[in-house]
Amino acid sequence: MPSSTRRLKRSGLTMPIVTPRFINNAWHRGCDYINMDLEDSVPPNLKGYARSLVRESIPVVNKGGADAVCRINHDLMEADLDAAIWPGIMMVNYPKTEYGHEIERMDAIITRLEAERGIRPGTVEIGANIETAVGVANAFEIVTASSRVRDFGGASGYDMSRDLGVEMFVAFDQFVYGKGEVELAARAAGREPRAAPFTPNITGSVSDPDRAFAEADAARKCGFRIGGGLHPAVVEPQIRGFAPSDDEVSDARWVLREYRKLSRTGQTWVQVDVSSVDREASPRPMASESYLGRHRVIDRYEAARAEELLQWQDLCQERDQEKAEAIDRVRAAESAESAT
Amino acid sequence: MPILVRRSNLIVPAVEQRAVRRSWMHDADSVTLDLQAGTPDSELPQVRETLRQSISLASKAGAEVFVRVNAQFVYADSDAAVGPDLTGILLPGVESSETVAEADSILSELERKHGVAHRSLEIAPSIETAAGVWHIRDIVNASPRIRQVGIDEAALAASLGITQSADHDPFVYARGRLCIEATAAGVQPVAVADPMGVQTGDLSREGMVNVATDLRNLGFKGIVCGHPSWIAPVNEAYTPTESLVEYYTQVREVFAQALAAGTAAAPFAGRMIDVPVDEWAKDVLAMSAACAARDAEKQAALAAAAAYFDPSVPVIG
Numbered sequence: 001m002p003s004s005t006r007r008l009k010r011s012g013l014t015m016p017i018v019t020p021r022f023i024n025n026a027w028h029r030g031c032d033y034i035n036m037d038l039e040d041s042v043p044p045n046l047k048g049y050a051r052s053l054v055r056e057s058i059p060v061v062n063k064g065g066a067d068a069v070c071r072i073n074h075d076l077m078e079a080d081l082d083a084a085i086w087p088g089i090m091m092v093n094y095p096k097t098e099y100g101h102e103i104e105r106m107d108a109i110i111t112r113l114e115a116e117r118g119i120r121p122g123t124v125e126i127g128a129n130i131e132t133a134v135g136v137a138n139a140f141e142i143v144t145a146s147s148r149v150r151d152f153g154g155a156s157g158y159d160m161s162r163d164l165g166v167e168m169f170v171a172f173d174q175f176v177y178g179k180g181e182v183e184l185a186a187r188a189a190g191r192e193p194r195a196a197p198f199t200p201n202i203t204g205s206v207s208d209p210d211r212a213f214a215e216a217d218a219a220r221k222c223g224f225r226i227g228g229g230l231h232p233a234v235v236e237p238q239i240r241g242f243a244p245s246d247d248e249v250s251d252a253r254w255v256l257r258e259y260r261k262l263s264r265t266g267q268t269w270v271q272v273d274v275s276s277v278d279r280e281a282s283p284r285p286m287a288s289e290s291y292l293g294r295h296r297v298i299d300r301y302e303a304a305r306a307e308e309l310l311q312w313q314d315l316c317q318e319r320d321q322e323k324a325e326a327i328d329r330v331r332a333a334e335s336a337e338s339a340t
Numbered sequence: 341m342p343i344l345v346r347r348s349n350l351i352v353p354a355v356e357q358r359a360v361r362r363s364w365m366h367d368a369d370s371v372t373l374d375l376q377a378g379t380p381d382s383e384l385p386q387v388r389e390t391l392r393q394s395i396s397l398a399s400k401a402g403a404e405v406f407v408r409v410n411a412q413f414v415y416a417d418s419d420a421a422v423g424p425d426l427t428g429i430l431l432p433g434v435e436s437s438e439t440v441a442e443a444d445s446i447l448s449e450l451e452r453k454h455g456v457a458h459r460s461l462e463i464a465p466s467i468e469t470a471a472g473v474w475h476i477r478d479i480v481n482a483s484p485r486i487r488q489v490g491i492d493e494a495a496l497a498a499s500l501g502i503t504q505s506a507d508h509d510p511f512v513y514a515r516g517r518l519c520i521e522a523t524a525a526g527v528q529p530v531a532v533a534d535p536m537g538v539q540t541g542d543l544s545r546e547g548m549v550n551v552a553t554d555l556r557n558l559g560f561k562g563i564v565c566g567h568p569s570w571i572a573p574v575n576e577a578y579t580p581t582e583s584l585v586e587y588y589t590q591v592r593e594v595f596a597q598a599l600a601a602g603t604a605a606a607p608f609a610g611r612m613i614d615v616p617v618d619e620w621a622k623d624v625l626a627m628s629a630a631c632a633a634r635d636a637e638k639q640a641a642l643a644a645a646a647a648y649f650d651p652s653v654p655v656i657g
Contacts, residue, residue, distance in 0.1 A: 016605050040615035041605035133523035137477065158616035162623060164523055164559040174557050177516020204611040230612050 007067055007090060007125075008032045008319045009151070009194075010216070011238035012228040014071065016041035018050050023057050027064035028327060031235045032319060034061040035069040035228065038080050039095055047076065051083035058088040065326030069093060069127070077106060085113035085124060093127035096159060098134040103145035110148065122148070130154030132163045136178040139185035151226055152186035153194025155179045173198035194226040195219070207231035216241025225312070243316045244309050252306035252313075253283035255296075259303040269299035343630040344487060344528060346370055346404070346562045347578035348571040353378035354387050354394060354407070363398040364645070366568040367575065369634065370404040372430050375417050377408075384413070388420035399425045402641030406430045406464060411439075415446050422450040428462025428485070432492070435471040437482035444483040464488045466532065468495035473514045480525040489522050490532040490564060491515065519559030528561035545573050552577030579635075580628040588621035595621070 012033035015022040026034045036057055042050045058068045067090035072080035074096045084092055094106060103126060110124050126148040130136055136155050143152045154160070155178030161168040173179075179195055186193040196219040201211060212234035216227050220242050227238040244252070262270050274285040275294050285296060296302075350368035352359045354375050363371045373394055379387055391407065399405045404427035409417035411433045418429055431443050440463060447461045463485040467473055473491070480489050491514055497504045504510075515531075522529040543551065552563055552574045563574045580588075591608060595618040598606035605614045 016603055019603055019605075041603065043599045043602065043604045046602065133520045136520045137524040158614075158620060162616060162620045164519060165561065165623070165627075166557040166559055168620070170554075170557045172554065172557075174559070176512060178520055180513075180516075181520070206612050207610075 006150075006192075006315070008315060009067075009226045009228070010242040010316070010319075011235045012066075012069065013232065013235065014041075014228065014230055016050075017053050017057060017070075018042055018046050023053075023060060026061055027066060027330070029066075029232045029235050030064070030239065030323060030327075031066050032239075032323075033067040033069045033090065033228075035071055035093060036061065037071045038076075038084070039071045039073050047073065051080060054083045054089075055086045058086055062088055063326065063330050065323035067091070071095060071127075077102075078109060081106065081109050081113065085110055085119065086117060087119055089119075089124055091125035091127050093129055095129050096131045096135065097128040097142050098132055099138055100141035100145035103128050103142055103149065107146040107148055124148065125150050128152060130178070130182050131157060131159035133178070136181050139182045140189065143185050143189045143191055149191060151192035151194045152189070153179075153182055153226070155182045169202050169204040171200050171202060192226065193224060195222075195224050196227075197222045207233045209233050209237040213237035213241040220244075239316075239320070244313050247286050248309060249313055250283040251286040252309045254285045255298060255302055255306035256310075257283060258298045259300070259306075262298055269297055272296050272298060341526075343627060344561070345627075345630050345634040346488065346528065346530070347631070348574040349406070349530065349562055349564045350403075350568060350571060351408070351564055351566060352398070354391060355379040355383060360394045361397065362568075364401040364403060366571045367401070367638065368403050368565070368568075368571050369562070369575070369638075370406060370427065371398040372406040372408050372564065373398060373421075374408040375413075376410050376432055384410075384417075388417065391420045392423045392425075395421060395423065395425045400641065400645040402638035406462075408432060408466075414443050415450075418443075418446055418450055419453075422447070422454045422456055422461065424456065426456075426461065428464055428487075430464045430466055432466045433468045433472070433495070434465035434479055435469055436475055437478040440465060440479060440482035440486070444485055447485065459485065461485060462487050464490065464530075466495070467491045467514075467518065469499045470496075473517060476517055476521045477525070480522050480527045486525075486527050488528040488530050488561070489518065490530040491518050492532040494532075515558060523559060529559055530562045530564055531555045531560040532564040548573035549577045579631040580624050584624060585628050588624045591621040592618060592625070 009032050011031040012035050013026055013029060013031050014035040014037050015026060017023060017036040017038060023036065036054060038047065038050050054070055061068050068088055069091045070084040070089060071093040072084060074094065077094070081092065092110070094102070097103065106126055110126070111121065114121050114124060126146055128142050128149050130139060130142070131154055135142065143149055156175040158168055160175060160178065166174045176198065183193040183195050196215055199211070199215045199218060205211065206229065212229065216238045219227065225242060227242060229235070229238065258272060273294060274296050277284055346369050348368045349370040349372055350363060350366055351372040351374055352363045354360060354373040355378050360373065373391070375384065375387060395405045395407070405425055406428050407417065407421040407426065408430040411431070414431070421429065429443065429447070431440070434440060443463050447463065448458065451458050451461060463483055465479055465486060467476065467479070467490065472479065480486055491511070493511055494504070496511065496514065502510050519529045548570060555563060556578055562578065563570070565571055565574060591613055594606050594608045595613050598604060598613065605612055
């Protein structure tokens with residue numbers, strides 16, 4: 001896996017590493033990453049056993065092309081890292097990060113383990129999860145503590161709600177400030193923000209596919225590209241929600257074509273009435289009743305947006321292809337095995 | 341650290357004798373006697389003279405009592421207030437840690453002067469300006485006396501040229517910053533004065549419970565109430581309901597069973613129960629117990645006060 005390329009994290013399943021039926025079946029769910037949990041879903045008396053499973057589980061979750069991620073325990077950092085940093089691990093999630101020095105220490109340990117275990121230096125990412133008020137307050141020092149922190153987010157979820165003493169499932173965004181601070185810190189530091197706009201979830205359901213799609217779609221439109229969940233039912237809707245729709249792709253191509261025309265005129269912007277465009281044309285702008293409106297302004301900002309959308313679309317397709325091929329290889333090997 | 345149950349805080353102008361005399365009757369967890377609003381400077385000496393009596397009166401049903409001092413008279417106002425029944429001072433218009441440090445040393449001096457335990461009195465800073473919001477981290481960490489901090493939204497609105505209304509919320513950022521920075525410092529954020537632009541006087545009891553519940557779910561640990569009618573709905577919103585207690589008792593049982601079966605993640609009513617959910621369940625049950633204990637404490641104080649004032653009970657001495 002080339003280290004310099006951005007790893008997509010549109011969907012990922014977090015699961016207790018001590019439950020073999022989850023770990024053994026996760027590879028064919030189609031998610032971008034699988035987060036093997038040593039933390040909150042593992043009972044205290046099984047922490048040692050859980051650690052012993054990580055190394056052998058990495059190739060199992062990797063089988064379908066998903067990246068292997070491990071969530072370690074805040075208070076057991078050293079022992080958990082020793083168990084998790086093996087070839088094939090892409091990222092380690094560190095929960096309840098509160099200070100930059102925690103990440104610096106983690107970076108030093110990972111650097112040593114990479115050298116000792118034949119892992120390309122600097123490749124294992126750190127997910128510095130913000131789950132407390134102290135973490136929000138120190139967001140910038142945390143995100144800049146290590147170049148291994150490539151994306152950054154949090155400031156919501158159960159731990160955060162506990163720390164603030166607020167209910168988790170309410171009809172308004174009780175975490176809006178913290179999420180804003182963390183996103184700002186991420187963007188100011190040049191890292192990818194991990195966040196989502198507020199979509200009410202009063203039921204607290206973790207397996208609702210419609211909600212998962214709506215949230216991923218809204219997140220993408222707000223400039224976020226990272227998702228994740230707990231239930232296999234949300235994987236496909238997340239992948240779909242993070243991908244631009246066919247109409248959006250066609251629209252982006254149309255925007256770039258109009259922009260090329262505009263560039264030849266010496267003008268900086270033009271307004272196009274899209275209601276008269278042939279609905280069968282290709283590429284074509286999105287239907288005029290869409291949020292974009294009947295009159296579309298084409299300028300360099302709109303062109304940049306369209307370009308990013310198409311690049312993102314390429315990345316999504318490449319990644320989906322990569323996973324499909326991996327799954328095909330496994331299936332082929334399995335059928336070859338059963339044939340003999 | 342034990343839970344500090346300070347759900348409702350009734351604020352009463354110290355100059356209004358009738359309101360002061362009745363301040364203990366409303367079941368507030370704390371009462372703030374206000375020397376700032378409503379008291380002309382010329383009447384301050386007179387109000388200060390009877391302040392210790394007023395504090396004692398306000399505390400007789402078990403409420404903690406604060407005094408809102410005038411920013412320009414911190415020494416004189418506090419000097420008139422410090423005594424065994426005072427919990428602390430509410431310091432208005434704080435913009436920097438220096439203001440807190442000055443008040444801290446004044447209280448240390450007055451604790452010595454009036455024979456009150458050293459470092460026992462609290463300072464509750466009130467944020468009323470953009471500078472205060474900006475410097476909130478320095479302010480909440482400026483003294484170990486600080487256990488609660490609030491943004492006076494009406495004052496902040498006035499200083500920023502904002503007309504408050506329930507339709508538009510200008511304080512999403514300020515309120516969020518307060519709750520995050522206070523919580524990070526281990527200090528309780530409280531909401532002050534017609535919070536969220538809602539004229540609570542116009543609301544039904546249910547409407548007030550809803551406003552208070554929203555404030556609780558933004559991270560505020562209590563509400564400063566401008567009128568006695570707010571207190572019951574605020575106490576209600578901040579006390580875990582029976583059905584909530586029942587639900588989280590079940591959550592704890594489900595989680596304990598899951599642990600016994602070798603996993604710390606269990607589905608329950610469409611949700612996933614894992615460690616943080618169980619921890620939150622513990623918090624809710626602990627809050628319920630702490631509220632019950634605080635209510636019992638206030639009941640006992642009220643009963644003692646009633647006995648004292650009951651003419652049929654002989655007064656010794």
